[in-house]
Amino acid sequence: MAITAPAMTEELGQTLAREQVSLWADAWRRLRRNRLALAAFLYLVLLAVVALVAIVYTPYPMAHQGVAVPYSPPSASHLLGGDAQGRDILSRLMIGAQISLIVGVGTQLVVLAVGLPLGLLAGYYRGWFDTVLSFLINVFYGIPDLLVALILVVLIGRSSLWVIIFAIAVTRWMDMARLVRGQTLSLREREFVEAARSTGARPSKIIFKHILPNALGPVIVQATFGVPQAILFEAFLSFLGLGVPPPTPSWGSMASDGIAAMRISPHIVLAPAIALSLTLMAFNFLGDGLRDALDPRQKR
């Protein structure tokens, strides 16, 4: 970046006057100032706490039928009411939060594990590997992701949490690979990489010490946007009856059960539908906030 001498001294003065902060501390400060993103972040922390609590405690066992009156509306003993089989909706919603978060975060971990190395290698070495990867990425962008995830679950023959994570990751890995590849392509031409190369640094060191840390901002943003997408996919699969096998509840299958009884007791479908919408919205707002915080120059 070319900064003229007066501007540089001015900036230096500012930096000296102010407490020294790292990029991450600076980003965190900007994120805290964004109220919507902060609210979203707090909501997600709360959701994670609920999901953790659900491991050891739910108000009622989530699969027990008849603990509530079937179709009963919210009451003091059952805060969100009972579903068609008389199961406690709040307890099921809590377990559903667990499932959603595991699928959302788990899928992104797989996507990171696949997309990060592929993108780094293709972007750094280019050549035939890059050509093949770019072709694959384009092919995957042309296919309808949900349909492929659906048929994958069918072809694997049984559905479990891991099968779902795998199926979603297969259809979404290219988001991360494409992003990392692009970042690497532009970073590898920068002066500091040139400098590192001229001092004789090995490629592995350049990739992991110089390129990866600088690409981390957009990667975090992409991963944040990827989580709600995976949660949405899981909800779709469960909604269609191909998700986590019962009696384990998922917000998608709960909504699907609720639609059948919508006319007499809409609370059954509303609880998971609202929880799902809030969670997806929170992730999207947090992603927007992170993008603004990590890259203040980029305009929307």
Added chain:
Amino acid sequence: MFTKGSLFYIGQRTVLIVFTVLAVSSIVFLGIHRLPGNAFFSERLRGSQEAVLLHHYHLDEPLLVQYKTFIGNLLHGDLGESLIFRGVKIAPLVAREATVSAEVGVTALIFTVGLGILFGVLAAMRQNTWVDYLLSTTSVIGYSMPNFVIATFLLLVFGIYLDNLTNGAIFYEIGWSGTYGTPGQIWLPAIALGFPYASIVARLTRASMLEVIRQDYVRTARAKGLSERVVVLRHALRNALIPVVTILGPLVIGIITGSVVIENIFGIPGLGKEFVTSILSRDYNIVIGVFTMYAALVGLANLGVDLLYTVLDPRIRY
């Protein structure tokens, strides 16, 4: 518009689509036949009866022979016979269902593009006023909500609350009579299907409209004394739509995908409903048929969108 070059391009793409469809259906065919069990499991047939059935569907032959027959039939447009409803041919079935899906999908597409552009332009013209904030917030909510949640809310409001409120005078009748719906039945699923994408179109239109409206030629148009309507519609919007056109591809695929869920909620007898029903009832022949149909539809939709680009933006040529 169709030069010799572009006709050649269309030919090339069509051949590619045929190969894609063959590859996709082969993968699904071989994958499904690898699975243990078949549709007859649930019928508790006795040995000889099951053997008769298996023979009828050629399921007792070696996989390779079955595959050869399958590909041969596929090339003749024959997708075989349903495993559950004996004697029902799959090809005409999925072809009819595809038209039902297309009916809803095209309505949703018109709704998506129309409303998205309208809201985007309105928000851009009234930037930083309550109109802008209202539309922008609605659009964030819109693309954060899964379409089955939107469908649920719409059904609750128009199907149930409106019914109660007006004592049954005006309301949306839940359920789909006949094969093809009436306009009164199509609009609600079309909105549910298109709403998330309308939000994205609105966001894009707003952003690109804001960019274009500051350009010199727009100022010139205003300075010439043209009316605001002409400036916005003729000069600004036309160029603002070019970036919007690029999401048409993902949008069409999104609507095809979304229809799987929406058709199941609204009980629309289209391809999406058949897909899920056949998977859950293990009618594997239909699963293969529907997926083959989807592969063809997606290929054709992508080609259609690419050709549309050349019409909308003459700088693009093939």
